[in-house]
Amino acid sequence: MSDDDGKARPPGFGFETRAIHAGARPDPTTGARNTPIFQTTSYVFDDVDHAADLFNLQTFGFIYSRLTNPTVSVLEERIANLEDGRAAVCAASGHAAQFLTFFTLLGPGDEFVASRNLYGGSITQFGLSFKKLGWTCHFVDPTDPENFRRALTPKCKAIFLEILANPGGIVVDVEPVAAIAREAGIPLIVDNTMATPYLCRPFEWGADIVVHSTTKFLSGHGTSVGGAVVESGRFDWAQNDKFPCMTQPEPAYHGLTFYETFGDFGFTTKARAVALRDFGPTLSPANAFYTITGIETLHLRMERHVQNAQAVAEFLEGHPAVAGVSYAGLPSSPYHDLARKYLPRGPGSVFTCRLKGGFEAGVRLVESVELFSHLANIGDTRSLILHPASTTHRQLSPEQQVAAGAGPDVVRLSIGLETADDLLRDLDRGLAATTTGK
Amino acid sequence: MTDATPVSTPLAYDDADLRGILKSVRTIAMVGLSPKWVRPSNFAAKYLQGKGYRVIPVNPGVAGKEILGETVYASLKEIPGRFEMVDIFRSSEAAGPITDAAIALKEEKGIQVIWMQLGVRNDDAAARAEAAGLTVVMDRCPKIEYGRLFGELGWGGVNSGIISSKRPGPRP
Ligand SMILES: Cc1ncc(COP(=O)(O)O)c(C=O)c1O
Numbered sequence: 001m002s003d004d005d006g007k008a009r010p011p012g013f014g015f016e017t018r019a020i021h022a023g024a025r026p027d028p029t030t031g032a033r034n035t036p037i038f039q040t041t042s043y044v045f046d047d048v049d050h051a052a053d054l055f056n057l058q059t060f061g062f063i064y065s066r067l068t069n070p071t072v073s074v075l076e077e078r079i080a081n082l083e084d085g086r087a088a089v090c091a092a093s094g095h096a097a098q099f100l101t102f103f104t105l106l107g108p109g110d111e112f113v114a115s116r117n118l119y120g121g122s123i124t125q126f127g128l129s130f131k132k133l134g135w136t137c138h139f140v141d142p143t144d145p146e147n148f149r150r151a152l153t154p155k156c157k158a159i160f161l162e163i164l165a166n167p168g169g170i171v172v173d174v175e176p177v178a179a180i181a182r183e184a185g186i187p188l189i190v191d192n193t194m195a196t197p198y199l200c201r202p203f204e205w206g207a208d209i210v211v212h213s214t215t216k217f218l219s220g221h222g223t224s225v226g227g228a229v230v231e232s233g234r235f236d237w238a239q240n241d242k243f244p245c246m247t248q249p250e251p252a253y254h255g256l257t258f259y260e261t262f263g264d265f266g267f268t269t270k271a272r273a274v275a276l277r278d279f280g281p282t283l284s285p286a287n288a289f290y291t292i293t294g295i296e297t298l299h300l301r302m303e304r305h306v307q308n309a310q311a312v313a314e315f316l317e318g319h320p321a322v323a324g325v326s327y328a329g330l331p332s333s334p335y336h337d338l339a340r341k342y343l344p345r346g347p348g349s350v351f352t353c354r355l356k357g358g359f360e361a362g363v364r365l366v367e368s369v370e371l372f373s374h375l376a377n378i379g380d381t382r383s384l385i386l387h388p389a390s391t392t393h394r395q396l397s398p399e400q401q402v403a404a405g406a407g408p409d410v411v412r413l414s415i416g417l418e419t420a421d422d423l424l425r426d427l428d429r430g431l432a433a434t435t436t437g438k
Numbered sequence: 439m440t441d442a443t444p445v446s447t448p449l450a451y452d453d454a455d456l457r458g459i460l461k462s463v464r465t466i467a468m469v470g471l472s473p474k475w476v477r478p479s480n481f482a483a484k485y486l487q488g489k490g491y492r493v494i495p496v497n498p499g500v501a502g503k504e505i506l507g508e509t510v511y512a513s514l515k516e517i518p519g520r521f522e523m524v525d526i527f528r529s530s531e532a533a534g535p536i537t538d539a540a541i542a543l544k545e546e547k548g549i550q551v552i553w554m555q556l557g558v559r560n561d562d563a564a565a566r567a568e569a570a571g572l573t574v575v576m577d578r579c580p581k582i583e584y585g586r587l588f589g590e591l592g593w594g595g596v597n598s599g600i601i602s603s604k605r606p607g608p609r610p
Contacts, residue, residue, distance in 0.1 A: 013601050023592055026605040033603075050488075056475070058484045060590035068593060076595030087596040254476055261478045263556050263579070265596050272595070 023077030071285035086233025087265035094213025096281035097227030108134030115142035115161035145176040164194040168351035169326025171338040178206025208235040216379025220294035224287040233264030306346030327351040359408035361434035362387040368433040371426040383416035470527030471495040520548040537563035
């Protein structure tokens, strides 16, 4: 049985079955078994009254693919199902999914608290670009959950964290953070990109909203940029007056009240009907198709990703050219116990290592490997390598680089699905070059 | 959602039973149907009409007027014809006397199902109705359940929980 993490599984289908089937039935008209790519911008109305019902959200159906598309809908339901959530809305990228989430929650002058251990692009989005919209993010060190409580202000409308943080190695103790959010009457948003619902389902630990960059392990083959927002359906938006966005009539929708009308799927409905409609970062049906196909093997891939990552991490930890390895699957990691609690099937396949040879060694390693691809992505079938200090984090001062976990001696790895021994050999050759200078 | 009674045991309904109700019922008396088009009750009624159900409004505040092309009645008793289902869009407390009225009218009107809306739950009233031989559904919306069971809800990214490799059949 798949759900071997010691928890009783509710009756119903297993993860693997749902990864393949959820949201997708044979096409009613043609009998097509695989989900077709509905490569269409728009859909005919039966008559004017039907059109009015659709525009008013009084009936379910398709109008225009900026809002909904049958291929994208299958992906949305599949991700919602795998997260054990109520509903999902997809977006053109992980960043777009984050934007839809916060645009739905916040107004100008509103604030939120976020872990400082996030994908670098999210730190920039929250800290700089969101500021221009009048939203303030307070970043905190997530290793002490109480830091989230201390940073809360009356204007804070959410807490955001990556449970398994990019660039890897850090696992956040999410259960007490969920309790802090609950006490404050605000939703906890968890970015589950690095773990995927196969390794961790944040709703089980008290999260209210999950966001994904489906670009990574969900699509899984380095083919398609995309994102998703999932709601648990359990957050009570009417418990206080912090969320007029959900409980007050919406002027952008003829005075519709989203929570009252759509209940436990009101948040994603609003994210779609207002934020996606008005800003337009829509996932294409073709990218949805590739992502659906990727998810069908998610369970198999994640198992092997974790197995290969563990092998590479152990190899690097024992290598004389390596000063340290951040993988939470290693007993030496300070996050090992948290990883066993929240990620019992393994803490993903992205982590960093520090090289004794410093900046020069980092540059030499990424340039001398043959099998690892030198690029700025994670969660591919292929193994990937990056030297943040010379690329993604180049603009930062050495002090800032160290604080971000991207010091001059740090190399980030995303371990793929190749033969583990081939990966070890490739790294061994690359590491030899860091000490010999060749 | 706001006026729900504190929920003791979670409600669970078999998909096949709900499907059976939605397939057999044709006429629904909707108690608390609002004449305002942006209200959830009006949304549900309009949707159900679109699926071929006749929805008879019960709302004493606007009795004698029309909502969505149907004459509004002040009470279940005043509805002239027969209807198989009563859909209650009122508070959980108000659902009690409405259920009792439906039990009293069961034979005369052919009532078979009491359906209480999302957020509406009255366990005592449900027990009385079940003892009288009626089928009861609480804390669910027939629009959402129809959409979920007949393949439309997923279009909005909602998790229907349905897994099947059968080609979906025609909708009722
Ligand atoms: C954890 C995490 N969240 C969000 C993102 C942003 O996603 P996207 O690149 O799809 O916009 C990334 C991308 O690297 C990521 O790693």
